[in-house]
Amino acid sequence: MTSFVSFCSRFGIAVLLVALADFLFYAQPAGITVLLFAIVTAGAVVAVHPAALNSPMPWLKPACLLVALLPLAENVSALSVSVALVAMVVFALSLAGRLQHRIARIAGQIALFLPAVPLRFIRDFIRWRKTARRFGRRRIRFASIAVWVMPLTLGAVFLTLFGAANPVIDYWLSLIDLMKLLDLIQLARIAFWLVVLACVWALLRPRLPRFRRLIPRPRQNLAGAQPAAKPERHVVEDIVFGKGAILRALIVFNALFALQTGLDAAYLWGGVALPDGMSYAAYAHRGAYPLIVTALLAAGFVLAALRPGSETSSDPLIRRLVYAWVAQNIVLVISSILRLDLYIGVYALTYWRIAAFVWMGLVASGLALIIARIALGKSNEWLFSANLLTLSATLYACCFINFAAMIANFNVDHSLEMSGSGTPLDAEYLRSFGAVALPALDRYYMHQTGHLTTWVVDLQTADDYVAEQKKWRAWSFRAWRLVQVLDKRGPLVLPPPQQPTQPSQPSVPDR
Structure with missing residues (x-):
């Protein structure tokens, strides 16, 4: 019975939020109203979880949410709305007592929560009907609707005949404008209501989807029946991916990266003349993005080669070579940033080039965190959490920058x-x-x-x-x-009608 009452109260709050969203957003410009709606929705989430604020610092969670919503006051954009949406999901899960304590697991919860939003209300509505049936509540049946089809249809026919026979009824019927009534039923508006209802319901009743185990665990009594692994296979793996192979790979990789760094130092910063037909801008642009891919592949190799607890992770020589190689990768990323800066100095700035700067900075910080993970003996989950914190802080800061x-x-x-x-x-x-x-x-x-x-x-x-x-x-x-x-603009002057055409622009492919 308690769950039935809880569903009804939350549904009433959700309907009020949908009405507020219709007033604030439908066919209206988006601005400060997004922040206002987020604050009201957060208040509704608190209202349905009042016991969650009985903590030593009840103001901490709302204060953190308010900080996350501040970008909406600066500017409403896809980035600021995304930050606010993630913050609202974390806030709702925390008040419901379902939030994990590790950043990597929180990210996994958000990744599971968002795709399940469209179906959350449908599943809860089905459960509500089952609960209402259990407690003897009357529910609407299709048969109770079908019995009205014939009376209403014949009633409409009779009313039409009466209108043809009686001028008074005909006058009353002429006052009914069916087209205006149909105009009140706007499919786009109804779709907007349903989307808002699904979103706010997921916040008012935050749940994570449950997945059944698709692959059964092997039985213990069948363990001995499994065929033994061929020793030749393990020998091949130890040779190809073993300690000796990783050591030789690191030596080769360090030599190749040192060659690339030396070429950058000579051509870009040392003033050495480039080959005929190649400009410094072309040299800078060609290497900016492939070098980032190289750094990402290097990071993946390091994580695979130095798994926590593996034989290679405890070898001092391999660890030193990894430190040197990751340091060269960081230099490589810095070189890519300088390459892009040279190219922008010639061909101007665009959104994609700013995004490339941000991405390169994140890659450099990720490489530095890899060194920290190896030196401190942390797990890959720690590395993922640290990178996620860096990414979140970067995106949050970008919300306040007018690019x-x-x-x-x-x-x-x-x-x-x-x-x-x-x-x-x-x-x-x-x-x-x-x-x-x-x-x-x-x-x-x-x-x-x-x-x-x-x-x-x-x-x-x-x-x-x-x-x-x-x-x-x-x-x-x-x-x-x-x-x-x-x-504050002063008096403006319109140019004369005839204006010289602007010179043709160079091709800029990566806007």
Whole structure:
């Protein structure tokens, strides 16, 4: 009986949250409303788990959740929403007493929780019907609905005939606009309600899916019946993947990586002339991404070769060679970062190149953590948890960085027109960012014409953005700051009708 009452109360809260989401989000811009809805949903989760706050520090979990939700106040983006969603899942599992204590296991719980969200409400609804039947509650049967089909159908026929025979009834029927009634039934809106209901229900009643063991455990009495492993196979494995093979592999790998590092030092930093037909930008760009793949393969080899408790992990010479090789991999990643920086200096900055910088930094930190794991004798689970913490902190910090403004300012400042070197400014690419690129474009046009010039398309973009931000639902701290900058723009001058065409842009494949 308690579970039945609990289901009804949580369903009522879920319906209220769906109504609030409809008011805040449907056909409305997303802004501060996302943060407000997340806070209200967190309050609902606390309301259905009041006993979970009877701890020595009941404020700790809500405070951590509030910190995780702060990126939504800065800007609503796919990244900030993802961070908030993960934080809400962790918060709900912790209040329900189902959260593990290790970071790697928490990540596994989140990976299991999110795919099960769409089916959570359906499973609970089926269980609720079984519980209601057990306690004698009346439930809606298909037969009770079917008995109304014939009366309602014939009633509609009779009403139509009466309308043809009676002008008063015909007038009443003419007042009913079936098309307007159908307009009230919006499939998109109903789908939106169902999606919100599934999401908030999963938070109000957080459960993890259970998987049955598909492969039965071998019986003890059959252990002796298993065929003995061939000794020749173990001999081959010991030769190919044994201690001697790993030692020789590390020597070869260190020599190859030292060669690559030496070439980078000579060509990129030492000023040695490149072969004919190859530019420094092409040399930098060709090696930036393949070297990262090389570092990842090296990391996988190190983890496989120095498994905790293995014979190779206790050998001092192998450990020193691994330290040297991982250190060379870190240098390789730093070289890749410098290569990409040289390429950007020639061909400008894009979103994908910023993502490459972030990814390379994560790879370098992961390699450093591999050295720490070997030196401290930690497990692979510790290494995974440390990398997950590094990734989470990086993504959280990225929520507060305005990458679009960074790209626009960098490309304007390092364009051929502003600095005298580099590539001509691709103004159309910056305009694709929207109003966030207008301050940088204003500086560019001021430098070109001597006064604050704007194009009609830029003026329209600014007007539309300011008008959009007047809606309170669309407010965010980043948007508010941009509106302040746009409001302070001085008198704008439209360019003359005939403008020289901009020079052709170089091919930039990795935007």
